[in-house]
Amino acid sequence: MRSRPEDREILRLAVPAFLALAAEPLFLLADAAIIGRLGTTPLAGLGIAAAVLQTAVGLCVFLAYGTTASVARRLGAGDTRGALTQGIDGLWLAIAIGGVATVLGVTLAGPLVGLFGAGAGVSEQAVAYLRPALLGTTPLLVMLAATGVLRGLQDTRTPLYVAVAGNALNVVLNVALVHGLGLGIAGAAWGSVIAQVGMAVALTTVVVHAARREGAPLRPDRSGILLAARAGVALVVRTLTLRAALLVTTYAVTLGQVREDALAVDLAAHQLALTLWTFLAFVLDSIAIAAQAMTGRYLGASDVVGTRRVTDRMIRWGLWSGVVTGALLAVASPVLGPLFTGDAAVHDRLVGVLLVAALGQPAAGVVFVLDGVLIGAGDGRYLAWGGVVTLVVYAPLVLLAVTAAGGALLAVWVVFTAVFMGARLAVLLHRARGQAWLVTGLGSTRDAPAP
Structure with a gap:
């Protein structure tokens, strides 16, 4: 791939984002490695708990993505103070949502785990991890919002430094609490919560310092918070469809297995595969982070030609990055299991x-880039509708496939890779080829007609 001038800008944003995003799933990878030594049942329990926890936090990813887009637009338009004002509103929104989510999550932890029908032993371990882990919801959401502000300001280095330090602390705490103090699976959850609190404090401090420097207000502004919440609704729907697809995938794994020991093996393997898939997704998503920040800034500056040029370039980056990650995953597949x-x-x-997952990586690379481009453009409504269409196509097919295959885990992943990722690719390519998402200035496509 011949080097172009915009490659330097993509690399400046994507490389630190890649390292930071790669560090994020290491929270779960570290938990999986440490808990896996406790036995297969605790590891399977982590799989159920992680699905619930990632869904709860994932629904609020708009706090990062929406904030990145809005802050970048204002930055591109030359309004740094306004950009930071929107960022502070996002932080207050994160605190409000986090408080409600924590109370509901801790209260409903048992029933939520029970929905998976994973058996008494696995469910007990899942609840033991989930209840303390949910106390980290507010810090996690604050981290998302603060990271979104910094990305919108074209700063992906600070989130990297905080992510590396927080992950190192997480590993040390987990080993000490799980094995040193003998707290079992709950110890891993407490270690992650403590690390998350530290990371949230560090990121918030940086954003507050920048806001003070530009004279942006720090107090909560009701109208600004409500505006941020309304702007995030479409991205919540989009994320909800993605999380629902992953939950359906995990549920499909539980179908067809009548023996609890066989189900525990399938769930443990699925959890490891999904954790590794998530790790690689974050790696590929680093280019999408650059896409969000650059698309927002270019459109804020009313540079449609530059937006198109950078988008085309990032699609190529996504494709070739997917080829590389797919090849590495295929080569490493025989040795990854014993690590956990x-x-x-x-x-x-x-x-x-x-x-199977390795074969889907090139398509995933393009999907994540286009997702980032449209988020950066504020095209949330299309992403929401596209997510609904994808889920409607995928859910019945994966349930039908696993039933027909007698509960085969491999069948679930074939359908996930071919149908789910294939449908997302088709939906995003269709939009990217058009003009409707290229809204310039401080405008937003969130009020555009649904497709």
């Missing part, structure tokens, strides 16, 4: 699943 668990049955299940 000593269960040979889990190892056997995992290899085939990872090979």
